[in-house]
Amino acid sequence: MEYRQLGHTDIHVSEICLGSMTWGTQNTQAEGHAQLDYALDHGVNFIDTAELYPAIPMTSKTTGRTEEIIGNWLQASGKRDQVILASKVAGKGNKDVQDGIAISPQKIRVSIEGSLQRLQTDYIDLYQLHWPNRGHYHFRQNWRFDPTRQDKQETLDHIFATLEYLGELVAAGKVRSIGLSNETCWGTCQFLKIADANGFPRVASLQNEYSLMYRTHDLDLAELSHHEKVGLLPYSPLACGMLTGKYQKGTRPEGSRMTITPDMYGRVNDNMWTVVDAYVSIAHKHGINPAQMAIAFCNQRPFVTSSIIGATSIDQLAVNLGAAELELSDEVLEDIHCVYRLNPIPF
Secondary structure (H helix, E strand, O other): OOEEEOOOOOOEEEOEEEEOOOEOOOEOHHHHHHHHHHHHHOOOOEEEOOOOOOOOOOOOOOOOHHHHHHHHHHHHHOOHHHOEEEEEEOOOOOOOOHHHOOOOHHHHHHHHHHHHHHHOOOOEEEEEEOOOOOOOOOOOHHHHOOHHHOOHHHHHHHHHHHHHHHHHHHHOOOEEEEEEEOOOHHHHHHHHHHHHHHOOOOEEEEEOEOEOOEOHHHOHHHHHHHHHOOEEOOEOOOOOOHHHOOOHHHOOOOOOHHHHOOOOOOOOOOOHHHHHHHHHHHHHHOOOOHHHHHHHHHHOOOOEOOEEEOOOOHHHHHHHHHHHHOOOOHHHHHHHHHHHHHOOOOO
């Protein structure tokens, strides 16, 4: 397992991060704890969660349960010093967290205390804003994205106030570093500009969707990552499991995400299955596990710090972690590029 620097910080994280958003619904506490034990035994030191998890499905009755599961494991195992723990404050509009109010110093004050209590720790290594108040093009919003409705000064004032308060949390030792999620290039630049001008904490990472099927980070965001040392933490590197091949030919394994959310939050359409088949066929052609190929592709991108994987079983977790041992050849990468050129945005 390779370990990479998190932005400008002195924190080093494993190239594969263990995601946790199924713990509390699709997975029991015991299963979540088993995944944590297995992942740590295989070199993972980076765990990602959020105050609103579990997410599949997301309900007010289960919100916060994932952090509780992790907190119980930290308390029982005594391994807090062995993990880099990331969590997130929920963004505007999610009614399950503080009635869906926008992110602000006041909201963060309540959210951080709740997360620390549930996680049974006195600090979070990476604290992230789950999505921006002003809206964004992620979660399939790219098809109708309209930034002309945004108020620039309101956004800049919000960023200033948020960074100022996050700086207080860093100074108090409750947060070690900060990150963004579901952000844009312009938005990230404003966080960096305001932080640098005022001595506030600098954004260390950007947690956005990225996979063979969704590569919006390849252009202006890649340039930002390179020059500003804001590494990408890709979520859904397996495109919600589609790139494993388990949904080919209409198969729907019992308990899988597609049986719970059939449209995969807007990802499923009539055209994308041929692209999935093309990528899975590349893996088979070269004798590679499709899931490992998809994760290894992400980890070989120069702007990626750590890919966030999720699993509902130890068998799935073992396969995903095996991607750390895989380096894709030039021949595999060229085959991937040929599919990408014909299908740049399949969903």
